[in-house]
Amino acid sequence: MDVVVVGSCMTDLVSYVPRLPTLGETLHGHKFSMGFGGKGANQCIAASRLGASTAMVAKLGSDTFGDNYLKNFKDNNVNTEHVGQTAEAATGVAPIAVDDKGDNSIIIVAGANHCLSRSDLEGADDLITSAKVVICQLEIKPEVTLAAMTRAKNQGVCVVLNPAPAVKRLDDAMYSSCDIFCPNETEAEILTGTKVASISDASAAIKALQGKGCSTVIITMGSQGAVFAEPGQEAKHVAASPVNAVDSTGAGDAFVGALGYYLACMPQLTLSEKIQRSCTIASFSVERPGTQTSYRPKHELPKELFQV
Ligand SMILES: Nc1ncnc2c1ncn2[C@@H]1O[C@H](COP(=O)(O)OP(=O)(O)OP(=O)(O)O)[C@@H](O)[C@H]1O
Numbered sequence: 354m355d356v357v358v359v360g361s362c363m364t365d366l367v368s369y370v371p372r373l374p375t376l377g378e379t380l381h382g383h384k385f386s387m388g389f390g391g392k393g394a395n396q397c398i399a400a401s402r403l404g405a406s407t408a409m410v411a412k413l414g415s416d417t418f419g420d421n422y423l424k425n426f427k428d429n430n431v432n433t434e435h436v437g438q439t440a441e442a443a444t445g446v447a448p449i450a451v452d453d454k455g456d457n458s459i460i461i462v463a464g465a466n467h468c469l470s471r472s473d474l475e476g477a478d479d480l481i482t483s484a485k486v487v488i489c490q491l492e493i494k495p496e497v498t499l500a501a502m503t504r505a506k507n508q509g510v511c512v513v514l515n516p517a518p519a520v521k522r523l524d525d526a527m528y529s530s531c532d533i534f535c536p537n538e539t540e541a542e543i544l545t546g547t548k549v550a551s552i553s554d555a556s557a558a559i560k561a562l563q564g565k566g567c568s569t570v571i572i573t574m575g576s577q578g579a580v581f582a583e584p585g586q587e588a589k590h591v592a593a594s595p596v597n598a599v600d601s602t603g604a605g606d607a608f609v610g611a612l613g614y615y616l617a618c619m620p621q622l623t624l625s626e627k628i629q630r631s632c633t634i635a636s637f638s639v640e641r642p643g644t645q646t647s648y649r650p651k652h653e654l655p656k657e658l659f660q661v
């Protein structure tokens with residue numbers, strides 16, 4: 354496989370309401386929609402739409418949402434041999450309320466995602482150790498994430514960690530068990546304890562993260578693009594393309610998925626070029642609503658993105 358993701362699957366349940374409900378209140382919403390989410394699955398599907406061969410290692414519930422998610426993976430050409438279903442917990446869900454001003458409140462119930470175990474990883478060992486790139490995030494149990502990263506890294510597989518959602522403290526081994534550490538501004542800020550708003554803030558945060566044991570670090574900066582540094586080299590800034598922004602949800606996952614694609618499928622490009630093209634692809638996703646629904650397949654993207 355080009356890209357193997359060990360991570361989360363969530364079903365987003367979005368209610369559009371005039372305002373967010375208060376304690377004990379019953380409110381009528383005016384619209385409802387469901388979406389496939391979970392950072393792991395988003396990144397896997399983003400890589401697959403670009404043409405990478407992909408597999409997901411994950412846990413769903415033995416329920417309707419789980420069955421639907423399996424179908425979603427199949428529709429997107431993702432190998433699901435190591436996507437299990439459990440009766441111990443429900444498929445992960447994120448009930449979200451969005452009010453007329455665009456403010457939201459979100460509940461996340463990880464459910465079955467927390468049932469993905471080390472023994473599941475052992476079952477997927479051949480897949481993980483023979484992948485070109487393994488991508489992890491922080492929506493499953495941290496010890497399972499770390500075990501996947503260490504196993505892959507020890508076998509010479511390129512490991513990318515997207516340390517999301519943001520946490521205050523990470524096991525030190527997480528920093529040193531990946532080849533590329535890829536947080537957004539908020540995550541970099543929380544991990545380093547220093548503000549990350551400008552390009553120079555990001556360069557300083559990268560140094561701090563490398564001080565904690567990271568090798569290459571890439572910080573995504575929304576409309577400002579990304580800042581990255583390889584070990585021992587100066588930080589460089591890559592600009593994002595100006596777009597007609599409609600909905601930035603899932604842009605970070607589009608970036609990480611695209612990066613996985615370039616690392617595995619176009620290794621001849623420089624890291625800077627891989628990041629530039631991943632930014633371009635992530636920026637395109639901001640022009641469409643939703644998360645996975647906003648990821649364009651290869652044939653809808655400029656040909657230059659796939660030429661050496
Ligand atoms: N408003 C924007 N205009 C252009 N490109 C954007 C914009 N927002 C995001 N991008 C692109 O998407 C990439 C990732 O975005 P960002 O840093 O916001 O990730 P994130 O905060 O994890 O995203 P999310 O919105 O999913 O939480 C950026 O590096 C950039 O290339």
Ligand SMILES: *[C@@H]1O[C@H](CO)[C@@H](O)[C@H](O)[C@H]1NC(C)=O
Pocket residue numbers: 516517518519537538539540575605
């Ligand atoms: C960064 O990602 C986190 C999820 O980990 C999200 O809550 C936050 O809004 C993102 N930050 C920015 C600046 O987009």
